[in-house]
Amino acid sequence: MREMSPWREPVPAGGTMGEPQARGRFGEYGGRYAPESLVEACREVDEAFREARADPGFRAALAELLALHVGRPTPLTPARRLSQELGVRLYLKREDLTHTGSHKINNVLGQALLATRMGRRRLIAETGAGQHGVATATAAALLGLEATVFMGERDIERQALNVFRMRMLGAEVIPVTTGSRTLKDATSEAMRHWVGVTGDSHYCVGSVIGPDPYPWMVREFQRVIGDEARAQCAAELRTGVPDHVVACVGGGSNAAGTFAGFADTSARFVGVEAEGGAGAALGRLGVLHGCRSLFLQDDDGQIVEAHSIAPGLDYPGVGPEHAHLRELGRARYVTVTDEEAVGAAVRLARTEGIVPALESAHALAWVIRAAGEGELAAGSTVLMTLSGRGDKDISTLKELL
Numbered sequence: 001m002r003e004m005s006p007w008r009e010p011v012p013a014g015g016t017m018g019e020p021q022a023r024g025r026f027g028e029y030g031g032r033y034a035p036e037s038l039v040e041a042c043r044e045v046d047e048a049f050r051e052a053r054a055d056p057g058f059r060a061a062l063a064e065l066l067a068l069h070v071g072r073p074t075p076l077t078p079a080r081r082l083s084q085e086l087g088v089r090l091y092l093k094r095e096d097l098t099h100t101g102s103h104k105i106n107n108v109l110g111q112a113l114l115a116t117r118m119g120r121r122r123l124i125a126e127t128g129a130g131q132h133g134v135a136t137a138t139a140a141a142l143l144g145l146e147a148t149v150f151m152g153e154r155d156i157e158r159q160a161l162n163v164f165r166m167r168m169l170g171a172e173v174i175p176v177t178t179g180s181r182t183l184k185d186a187t188s189e190a191m192r193h194w195v196g197v198t199g200d201s202h203y204c205v206g207s208v209i210g211p212d213p214y215p216w217m218v219r220e221f222q223r224v225i226g227d228e229a230r231a232q233c234a235a236e237l238r239t240g241v242p243d244h245v246v247a248c249v250g251g252g253s254n255a256a257g258t259f260a261g262f263a264d265t266s267a268r269f270v271g272v273e274a275e276g277g278a279g280a281a282l283g284r285l286g287v288l289h290g291c292r293s294l295f296l297q298d299d300d301g302q303i304v305e306a307h308s309i310a311p312g313l314d315y316p317g318v319g320p321e322h323a324h325l326r327e328l329g330r331a332r333y334v335t336v337t338d339e340e341a342v343g344a345a346v347r348l349a350r351t352e353g354i355v356p357a358l359e360s361a362h363a364l365a366w367v368i369r370a371a372g373e374g375e376l377a378a379g380s381t382v383l384m385t386l387s388g389r390g391d392k393d394i395s396t397l398k399e400l401l
């Protein structure tokens, strides 16, 4: 049998990337801004999660699912040819090799297992391009739960294949016709729906966003990326710790999970956002979808729609913990254009034989730029999370190349 991924014991409160402070705060960000009935539901999720992660039985069950169904641990691959070209030592944490092709499955299986433990029979989720919806439908099928996925009408038109995939997996896909009929509206609608069914349904949030406890719970379910990478770096690198840890940031879950594994080290954290969805780099303080964080807004405080060639980076905000890490100076957030990301995707394909998801290509585009501009010193070590594979983006790329 495969070696089981560690699903680590809880990190005590107080340390960076441990538990949030009182009332689900990361500094001035986070919190639980929700209608009263959802505040109660969130409290139940919080309590169940705290119990579950302290329970060795739960941790073992999740580790087994991750090993047998997801294919964890994922490799840490040295990008040999590209490293030589760039003059740095680049290592890729291969979330593209997981079942369903991205890191989203790590979080979704954790929450699905938690839902089962709470006696819930159904998962509710929102989805933009359909990736979180497909992951949720997959986890629901695996654990014998029902799945209801809210999706903007416009996204349904644009992502017909993922809609089919969700339905094939047995999920119900509900079109959302309000607002811009995209992810932001689907999220609002999913939360509204949850109000009436909290007793039998668990709301499965797809990133480190939403009301407490979601931002840190999702980060803890994604911590497996960072913990595995840390152990793999210890075996690969002389110092055991890379100089830089880099990941793309939509809501910020693959980045938070990766950073968490290196929180107590001197590694420098870089979160790479799409220029048109740069909540951390360009957003302003606001409250949306249950938490206080940084969001793209116009002068009246209205949320501005995000635009990126990478559907997973198309969220107008960023998780509260990233806003906090940025303020502390523990992590930097930088932006990359669509063009740079496409260029990076082609470069990885041709040097390493890996077609990355366009989201992940953003992280790589920054590495390429920073190496070229001398921001990454020659010979420095860079760990980058390759959050997903590019199969879903092939038709987009085909139109451009």
Ligand SMILES: *Cc1c(COP(=O)(O)O)cnc(C)c1O
Pocket (backbone or CB within 6 Å): 102, 103, 104, 131, 206, 207, 208, 248, 249, 250, 251, 252, 253, 254, 255, 312, 313, 357, 359, 360, 387, 388, 389
């Ligand atoms: C959804 C997605 C992302 C962005 O989500 P985060 O929560 O920021 O990690 C990044 N990469 C891929 C492949 C995705 O599917």
